[in-house]
Amino acid sequence: MSESIVAVTTSQFTENPASCNCPSPVPVGKTVYYTLVFGGIFSIPLCFNYAFAWTMYHWQHLRVHERQIPPVYPSFLPYLGSVIELAINGQTYLKRATSYAGEMAAARMTILGKEIYFFQDRESVAAMWKQQLLSSPVEAYIYSLSYIFGMKETALATYRADDSGPFRKPYPGSNVRSQDRVDHITHSGLLKALTGSGLAPTAQQFMESFLERLDNLPADENWTDMPDLLKFFQDVVGTASMQAVAGPTLLKLNPTFVDDFWSYDKYVPWFARGVPSFIMLGAVKNRGNLINQIKSWYAYARQHFDESSISKDGDGDPFWGSELMRGRQKTLLLARNQDDDSLASADLGLIWASVSNSTPTAMFATMHMFKEPGLVARVRKSVDSQRDSNNPSALDVERLLQNPLLSSIYAETLRMYVKSYFVASSPHADVALGRGWLPKGEIALVNSGIAHMDARVWNTKSGVYPVDSFWADRFITDPRDPSSGPVKPGVERQARGEPTAEKTEPYFSLDGLEGSWIPYGGGHAICPGRFLTKNLILLSSAVIADRFDIQILGGHLKLSSAKFGLGSLRPKEAIPFRIKRRVTD
Numbered sequence: 001m002s003e004s005i006v007a008v009t010t011s012q013f014t015e016n017p018a019s020c021n022c023p024s025p026v027p028v029g030k031t032v033y034y035t036l037v038f039g040g041i042f043s044i045p046l047c048f049n050y051a052f053a054w055t056m057y058h059w060q061h062l063r064v065h066e067r068q069i070p071p072v073y074p075s076f077l078p079y080l081g082s083v084i085e086l087a088i089n090g091q092t093y094l095k096r097a098t099s100y101a102g103e104m105a106a107a108r109m110t111i112l113g114k115e116i117y118f119f120q121d122r123e124s125v126a127a128m129w130k131q132q133l134l135s136s137p138v139e140a141y142i143y144s145l146s147y148i149f150g151m152k153e154t155a156l157a158t159y160r161a162d163d164s165g166p167f168r169k170p171y172p173g174s175n176v177r178s179q180d181r182v183d184h185i186t187h188s189g190l191l192k193a194l195t196g197s198g199l200a201p202t203a204q205q206f207m208e209s210f211l212e213r214l215d216n217l218p219a220d221e222n223w224t225d226m227p228d229l230l231k232f233f234q235d236v237v238g239t240a241s242m243q244a245v246a247g248p249t250l251l252k253l254n255p256t257f258v259d260d261f262w263s264y265d266k267y268v269p270w271f272a273r274g275v276p277s278f279i280m281l282g283a284v285k286n287r288g289n290l291i292n293q294i295k296s297w298y299a300y301a302r303q304h305f306d307e308s309s310i311s312k313d314g315d316g317d318p319f320w321g322s323e324l325m326r327g328r329q330k331t332l333l334l335a336r337n338q339d340d341d342s343l344a345s346a347d348l349g350l351i352w353a354s355v356s357n358s359t360p361t362a363m364f365a366t367m368h369m370f371k372e373p374g375l376v377a378r379v380r381k382s383v384d385s386q387r388d389s390n391n392p393s394a395l396d397v398e399r400l401l402q403n404p405l406l407s408s409i410y411a412e413t414l415r416m417y418v419k420s421y422f423v424a425s426s427p428h429a430d431v432a433l434g435r436g437w438l439p440k441g442e443i444a445l446v447n448s449g450i451a452h453m454d455a456r457v458w459n460t461k462s463g464v465y466p467v468d469s470f471w472a473d474r475f476i477t478d479p480r481d482p483s484s485g486p487v488k489p490g491v492e493r494q495a496r497g498e499p500t501a502e503k504t505e506p507y508f509s510l511d512g513l514e515g516s517w518i519p520y521g522g523g524h525a526i527c528p529g530r531f532l533t534k535n536l537i538l539l540s541s542a543v544i545a546d547r548f549d550i551q552i553l554g555g556h557l558k559l560s561s562a563k564f565g566l567g568s569l570r571p572k573e574a575i576p577f578r579i580k581r582r583v584t585d
């Protein structure tokens with residue numbers, strides 16, 4: 001029986017092709033033949049082109065001169081350039097392309113016919129932050145508004161035309177009308193709202209909303225199993241942050257906004273990589289739906305708000321939520337070609353910026369607190385030391401924010417998980433960057449993920465805590481321990497930052513990390529939400545550790561690389577966990 005099966009099976013391959021009805025093998029053979037011939041002919045110039053680019057690349061690196069334009073990193077395919085490698089294997093490819101002879105370097109790469117400049121060496125990155133001409137975030141606005149947040153081309157044209165810079169005084173040579181200075185209007189509004197005295201009301205709003213959500217959690221003093229730690233943080237931290245920035249009415253009017261938002265967030269990497277709309281019709285529809293929900297909020301708030309709605313602190317109101325949102329209504333709608341649709345795209349961008357990175361990083365910080373042996377006990381001791389003795393349930397937020405261990409956990413989490421690109425461009429003049437040179441109008445990118453994993457800079461305690469592992473104390477400098485602190489011993493004194501004489505206790509330190517710890521970018525365009533972020537991450541993780549016990553279940557953490565270049569990475573799979581309230585006396 002088995003023999004006959006074998007015979008039948010093998011006969012399919014051995015019988016004379018002329019005796020069966022199969023299509024003749026000849027055309028297949030010909031196709032293969034022609035493919036090989038034409039492929040061979042076409043690949044000859046590609047190979048020559050690549051060999052020439054490779055030689056030039058090394059030649060330029062070996063003959064470095066002052067103010068050199070970074071060498072072109074060779075790629076096999078003209079026009080496409082490095083786009084495929086960056087999309088598939090971004091971090092490894094970028095690291096290779098921006099290193100030379102064991103050092104970080106600058107490189108030019110072709111991406112879809114356009115040359116992009118990548119600067120990763122500490123010297124150039126630090127020089128970038130100091131350059132006034134590179135202070136504008138407008139190139140990042142244009143890219144994200146058009147690709148990610150769906151702004152129409154007519155409205156976008158106003159952003160493209162704005163070469164006046166982010167400062168009150170326009171760049172020399174710029175002729176943009178004051179009401180069309182969307183770069184300055186947007187950036188200065190954000191700085192006013194999220195830094196200095198403007199920050200307190202938003203931070204306070206966040207805390208109130210977050211604590212209310214914790215109180216209402218369906219968790220008691222027995223273990224409750226939950227399937228997804230990130231979803232838990234989206235509910236308690238993400239929603240509280242959204243509400244702190246945009247107020248309660250947007251979410252009340254649109255009960256599905258939060259869920260729709262996180263479904264959209266999953267597709268942000270697709271939008272950012274320019275995947276055509278017809279491939280992700282559902283995601284495009286969902287984004288349109290979010291924009292409509294934001295517009296319905298505008299209509300309601302316009303109808304119900306009046307000046308008497310503003311709270312005593314001069315910031316919050318129940319309809320617009322904050323001075324920031326009211327201000328954007330008054331200023332951005334006056335700019336050329338702007339309407340509710342364009343403003344809703346810009347506000348979707350602001351909401352996205354305020355939650356999409358801080359929520360997963362708060363989750364990772366908390367996850368490590370509960371996973372690293374002995375860490376949660378140290379965190380609770382730190383929290384206890386800041387407790388108000390007259391009212392133990394009230395925490396001294398200012399003192400918590402200064403706590404060295406909590407600050408170090410916050411900084412280490414951003415170092416580990418934040419892999420953002422930030423964009424710089426000088427519209428009116430060439431600029432010098434360290435040993436390199438960026439011609440005017442060209443786009444420069446820096447990726448924080450590459451800088452954060454540079455083993456030549458970061459202290460690993462002689463390899464005990466490698467750069468790709470979480471070390472809660474990495475950012476603590478102990479004046480009695482010369483091998484402590486974030487920068488590797490042996491890296492030049494000035495860069496490492498020496499402990500000052502008056503410090504005797506271990507302290508949190510970012511000394512010597514200019515150009516190396518860069519989760520927020522730098523210079524004038526640095527993320528305006530960074531102080532709010534420290535509040536969100538540090539306070540939410542510390543309060544959760546104080547009030548709850550959590551057991552992280554599931555196996556080894558796997559990360560998805562989809563968000564590489566766009567901020568904080570996400571876990572690849574849901575992280576199951578158990579939670580219970582702590583019993584306190």
Ligand code: HEM
Pocket residue numbers: 137140186187190194245350353354355357358361414418420421422423519520521522525526527528529530532533567568
């Ligand atoms: C882990 C959390 C966060 C990270 C890693 C992060 C990172 C960044 C980076 C790298 C940029 C671009 C800077 C540049 O172009 O040089 C940026 C811009 C921005 N961030 Fe954040 N951010 C975070 C949280 C926040 C929060 C909580 C807000 C709150 C509103 C916020 C608001 C913004 C805004 C509005 C911009 C663009 C505006 C401008 O430059 O004018 N971010 N952020």
